[in-house]
Amino acid sequence: MTAHRPAPAAPRWPLLHAMAAGRDFESYLRKRAATGDPFQVGFPGFPPVLFTGTPEGARELFRVPVPLVTPPRPNPIEPMVGAASLILSAGDRHRTERALLAPALHGQRVRALGTMIRDTALAELESWYRPGDSAPFDALTMARAITRRVILAAVFGPGDGRDADYASAVNTFLDAFTMPLLAAPALRRRGYHPWARFVTARTQLDRLILADIARRRTQGPGTGDLLDLLLAIRYDDGTALTDAELCEQLRTLIVAGHETTATTLTWALYHLHREPGLLTRTTAELAGASDDPAEQASLPLLDAVCLETLRLHPPVPIVLRTLTEPWRWLGVDLAAGQTIGLAVGVLHSSPACWPAPRLFHPDRFLDRKVTPFEYAPFGGGHRRCIGATLAEYELRIVLATVLTTVRLRLVPGLALGGRPRSVPRNLASAPDRAIQFTSAQ
Numbered sequence: 001m002t003a004h005r006p007a008p009a010a011p012r013w014p015l016l017h018a019m020a021a022g023r024d025f026e027s028y029l030r031k032r033a034a035t036g037d038p039f040q041v042g043f044p045g046f047p048p049v050l051f052t053g054t055p056e057g058a059r060e061l062f063r064v065p066v067p068l069v070t071p072p073r074p075n076p077i078e079p080m081v082g083a084a085s086l087i088l089s090a091g092d093r094h095r096t097e098r099a100l101l102a103p104a105l106h107g108q109r110v111r112a113l114g115t116m117i118r119d120t121a122l123a124e125l126e127s128w129y130r131p132g133d134s135a136p137f138d139a140l141t142m143a144r145a146i147t148r149r150v151i152l153a154a155v156f157g158p159g160d161g162r163d164a165d166y167a168s169a170v171n172t173f174l175d176a177f178t179m180p181l182l183a184a185p186a187l188r189r190r191g192y193h194p195w196a197r198f199v200t201a202r203t204q205l206d207r208l209i210l211a212d213i214a215r216r217r218t219q220g221p222g223t224g225d226l227l228d229l230l231l232a233i234r235y236d237d238g239t240a241l242t243d244a245e246l247c248e249q250l251r252t253l254i255v256a257g258h259e260t261t262a263t264t265l266t267w268a269l270y271h272l273h274r275e276p277g278l279l280t281r282t283t284a285e286l287a288g289a290s291d292d293p294a295e296q297a298s299l300p301l302l303d304a305v306c307l308e309t310l311r312l313h314p315p316v317p318i319v320l321r322t323l324t325e326p327w328r329w330l331g332v333d334l335a336a337g338q339t340i341g342l343a344v345g346v347l348h349s350s351p352a353c354w355p356a357p358r359l360f361h362p363d364r365f366l367d368r369k370v371t372p373f374e375y376a377p378f379g380g381g382h383r384r385c386i387g388a389t390l391a392e393y394e395l396r397i398v399l400a401t402v403l404t405t406v407r408l409r410l411v412p413g414l415a416l417g418g419r420p421r422s423v424p425r426n427l428a429s430a431p432d433r434a435i436q437f438t439s440a441q
């Protein structure tokens, strides 16, 4: 066990720290990390968190025995996902839910979605892109439309017309959870207009989800989709999920399952189109392959582009665990109730692991293998992202479809200067400004 070290000091003036983090969360965490590792972060309304940004710290975080960690409560994203969400469930309940859902999000089950993912990307491209049209379109809006349709198909099975109902409900819900509501629980109260708007948006989305649950209960099983599996869950005491709990689980899968992937697609398109040499090489690699989604998804350079995008812009910037018993972590003796975490962006920008870390350089992944403790965009251990395989497959197929179907140009302002930054936004970080493209044909 690591030798004892004193606990690092909590930051003074938490409100000022919260404001600095609100302006630029990634660089705030990097500055805190420069004071030593582990480092403390504390904002008003949330208990202080002890963070690491090193591979040793990540290894020790993901290896804390499972019964000794639970998701932190209060949790900034609880209003979005709900208390019954897989993201917040713990112990046997969490184990039962993962055991049932995980097989549907791995291996052959995910590969079977390849053609649907490609067809969805093609259909969306058709509605956003006109050859020769100089009108710009927003990459994140297009990416969200693709990934939303994919996750709806994974959750409810293929169904024409569902996206038309869900599109505006999901987007309004995501946009209503603003940064102040995420960071300041005190604002979540009746009478504060943005909170009321968020609650209304959540009720409207839930109405759609509950109607889908009721239909499935009446009509019987679907195609073995995620809703079928959730309906089949029986906990150790024999109970099943109530409609309200099912609704929160489905809401979680819908929002966690598309916003993160959409943001990553947007960043990947941005970097590819900022670097013509890289775009040419990636397109040439695709031209040498068939249009089989599985083959496209295994191309080395396309793979490296996706890995590098998630390294430089991890959509989930922090991974948290709360101790249920006293534990020594990185030499610091911690009491039960202490929350510990990984600052993913700090880990991904450590010069010891990543030479020139601020550069977008996919080739770094072509000639080396990384450990799960140097690179953790999907977190790790027993709570590693359950949708990681789907997200990775989807990223590659959608990028392959875009690059082999259309020719895009970044709108000049973005192509020439002013680098966009990742900023926290609802469940995932996103570019701080619109990333727009036009036709290059």
Ligand code: HEM
Binding pocket: 086, 087, 088, 098, 105, 252, 253, 256, 257, 258, 260, 261, 264, 314, 315, 316, 318, 319, 320, 377, 378, 379, 380, 381, 382, 383, 384, 385, 386, 387, 388, 390, 391
């Ligand atoms: C690029 C895309 C994605 C990224 C970067 C991402 C990242 C993450 C991260 C960092 C975590 C926390 C892991 C931890 O605590 O160790 C997580 C958890 C989770 N993700 Fe994802 N995710 C992505 C896509 C998806 C998709 C497609 C789905 C749904 C199919 C999904 C559903 C979930 C759920 C339900 C959890 C909670 C798992 C648990 O606590 O057991 N995510 N994700």
